[in-house]
Amino acid sequence: MFFNNFHVSRDIGIDLGTANTLIYVSGRGIVLQEPSVVAMDLERAVPLAVGDEAKLMLGRTPGSIRAVRPLKDGVIADFDAAEQMIKTFIRKVNDGRGVVAPRLVVGIPSGVTGVERRAVREAGLAGAREVHLIDEPVAAAIGAGLPVTEPVGTMIIDIGGGTTEVAVLSLGGTVLSESVRVAGDEISESIGVYLKKVHNLVIGERTAEEIKIRIGSAFPDPEFDHVSMEVRGLHLISGLPRTINICASDLREAMTEPLTVIVEAVKRTLERTPPELAADIGHHGMVLTGGGALVRGISNLISHETGILTQIAHEPLLCVVNGCGEVLENYSRLYRVLDTPELSSDLLF
Numbered sequence: 001m002f003f004n005n006f007h008v009s010r011d012i013g014i015d016l017g018t019a020n021t022l023i024y025v026s027g028r029g030i031v032l033q034e035p036s037v038v039a040m041d042l043e044r045a046v047p048l049a050v051g052d053e054a055k056l057m058l059g060r061t062p063g064s065i066r067a068v069r070p071l072k073d074g075v076i077a078d079f080d081a082a083e084q085m086i087k088t089f090i091r092k093v094n095d096g097r098g099v100v101a102p103r104l105v106v107g108i109p110s111g112v113t114g115v116e117r118r119a120v121r122e123a124g125l126a127g128a129r130e131v132h133l134i135d136e137p138v139a140a141a142i143g144a145g146l147p148v149t150e151p152v153g154t155m156i157i158d159i160g161g162g163t164t165e166v167a168v169l170s171l172g173g174t175v176l177s178e179s180v181r182v183a184g185d186e187i188s189e190s191i192g193v194y195l196k197k198v199h200n201l202v203i204g205e206r207t208a209e210e211i212k213i214r215i216g217s218a219f220p221d222p223e224f225d226h227v228s229m230e231v232r233g234l235h236l237i238s239g240l241p242r243t244i245n246i247c248a249s250d251l252r253e254a255m256t257e258p259l260t261v262i263v264e265a266v267k268r269t270l271e272r273t274p275p276e277l278a279a280d281i282g283h284h285g286m287v288l289t290g291g292g293a294l295v296r297g298i299s300n301l302i303s304h305e306t307g308i309l310t311q312i313a314h315e316p317l318l319c320v321v322n323g324c325g326e327v328l329e330n331y332s333r334l335y336r337v338l339d340t341p342e343l344s345s346d347l348l349f
Contacts, residue, residue: 011103012090012128013324015139016120018071019161019184019291021051021085022318023093024325030318031093036161038081039067047081050088059204073181074109074136074163075116076123083126090127101129105327105338107320109163110135111179117339133339136160137167137177139323140289142334144313148172149334153277154284157266157302157310158320159292161185164262166269168277172336176272180265184292186258188212194254195233199244203233212295215248218259219297219304225249259298263305270306285309289319 013024016036023032034051041048042064049057057067070082090102104124108117117133124131140158141148148154149172158165161184167177188208195201203211215229228247235242266286273281286308288299293316302310313319327334 010094011105011328012093013105013107013321013328014086014089014124015107015136015321015324016071016086017160017320018069018074018163020317021089022321023089024321024328025093026325026328029325030321032089033317034089036071036085037067037069038078038085039065040081040084042066047084047088050085055206058206072162074160074179075112076119079119079123082119083123086123087127101127103130103132104128105132105134105324107136107139107324108133109160109179110137110165110167110174110177111163134324134327134337135165135167135174135177135339136163136320137165138169138174138337139321139327140165140313140319141167141169141287141323142326142337143319143322143324144287144289144316146287148337152284153273153280155269155273155281155286157262157286157288157293159183159262159288159290159295159298160320161291164265164290164292166265168269168273168281170277172334175274175277176269178265178269180261182258182261183290184212184295186261187216187255187292187295190254190258191216191251194251195231195244195246196236199246200236201231201233201242201244202236203231207231207233211246211251212255215246215251216255217248217252217296218255219300220249220252221297224296225252255295259301262292263302266302266306270308282308285311287311287313289313289316291317 011026015022021036025031035055037054039049039054039057061067070078076082121131137156141156146154148169154169164180164183168175192208225248232243293312299310
């Protein structure tokens with residue numbers, strides 16, 4: 001029996017994100033949440049550090065070490081580094097013990113190509129015996145507790161690090177979806193571009209992300225717009241370190257372009273939605289998941305632009321990995337949401 005064996009080997013669900021990787025182990029829950037970063041020793045071609053340790057090395061490595069993000073825009077950009085990262089994380093959650101290779105359920109963007117899907121499968125097979133893929137919007141909706149298997153229209157907006165996924169779901173399937181490669185990373189990048197243009201200040205990606213988290217906002221808020229923070233960087237003209245003060249209202253202007261791309265993707269999806277499902281969405285509203293959902297005021301912005309109530313899911317960062325975990329724990333009920341073309345019917349029953 002395939003389903004009975006599915007739980008024996010501590011099967012694993014992975015949210016393989018551009019910014020962070022989260023892992024769910026069947027029967028144990030979420031056991032790992034670390035940055036998707038690998039530090040490689042170029043001379044020996046082996047990973048020196050993965051996750052939290054590797055992220056500390058970004059922008060600070062000598063010539064013999066390269067700290068990289070193996071995923072870009074939600075897909076694998078550096079196959080070798082991604083393979084090493086997945087193998088290391090799997091060993092870590094298994095406490096380094098030589099256990100039977102697990103089955104994996106991996107969340108990936110819905111808009112990736114067949115070649116990109118195959119790359120994820122092959123990278124996953126380095127540490128597992130079988131890899132199943134699930135579209136991130138479907139996993140996020142399951143993890144957010146939405147009724148995806150019922151005959152009701154559900155709309156999910158998953159704003160990750162590299163991609164924004166917008167999907168309309170019903171009866172356990174995706175009715176229509178749109179994936180744009182503009183998300184949290186591009187919002188952070190827009191902050192760096194703004195500081196360079198307006199203040200002649202060059203900052204790193206970690207600093208840009210910190211600014212976004214602390215004072216970034218997507219919608220006017222009189223109580224928050226005056227909040228400011230000190231930013232340290234390299235002054236372009238003098239070539240020396242410099243500190244400036246920026247406020248939330250100025251920063252919002254800098255973030256307008258990527259936020260507009262996200263809002264337009266939501267509008268296009270709504271325009272293509274069949275009338276009956278559109279009526280359901282108008283009644284129940286839309287749900288935001290992913291790290292981008294934590295940008296202050298983004299739900300208000302989408303509600304304002306579409307006229308439809310938009311709510312942030314509980315623990316939006318965990319929705320995709322929780323959805324993968326839910327599929328692991330309730331495989332017989334939810335296996336149809338997986339992209340498993342190689343799976344034969346006699347294995348399922």
